[in-house]
Amino acid sequence: MSRQDALTEQDVLRRVGEASVLILISLADGPKHGYALIQDIKELAGVELGPGTLYGALDRLERLGLIDALPAEDRRHPYRITAPGAAALRVHLDSLERVSAAGRLRLQLGGI
């Protein structure tokens, strides 16, 4: 297996969808609950997550062990990123960075 293949293999976030990645990015600076996540992601990426999409992504990330639900405050469950979640996010962002750099280089070479 080449180094590239190994890195792609480790990038578990490749198949979880944009919403999950945005949630992990939002949780990277501290725990948040649903409403705070929606607001933060809107501000951060200009993406308005629907509440149904949000809970689906939160459940999936929790099943994968990438986030943890903290004890409920009132009726709200705050979530926090776990150590494997942070590692997975780092790998995914590195991969995106490489793809982004390659894209910019090709645009430059193409003179577009």
Added chain:
Amino acid sequence: MPEAGPETGPETGPETGPETGTASGVARLVEIALRCYPARWRRRHGAEAAELAALLIRDGTPAGSIAWSYLAGAAREWLTPHPARRLRTVACALLVAACSLGVSAGLLASAAPARAASPSPPPGPAQCRSGPAAPVPGVIPALGRPQVIIREAGHDRSC
């Protein structure tokens, strides 16, 4: 941790003023959408999801889009295979298989004595023959019913 969101006065909320009917309709729409989720999901997220919907509506998000998002989420939730649900399916399949085996075994067991008592000629002197009974003095034959006469050691007996 960030706060829940902007606190708006009662005059800006959708629950007040002449639109109360619409607001309650909107709330009902979201409530119906939330009821579409599996019970397990509702126990975990139900209250929080209803509160989140109320906050988003207060922020100006159209209630229809919130309800639609929850409906789509509910569909995804039902279609996503969960380990617990898979386990239940396997347990049900095993139960059905066990029941079928039990029924089959029961049928076989009940068929065995019947086969043992199947009409093979008895070794003894008793003989059966079907057909109309020969008039026997002192015996009134059953009306319209074929009779079997057992001739046993010289004595006739209908059965």
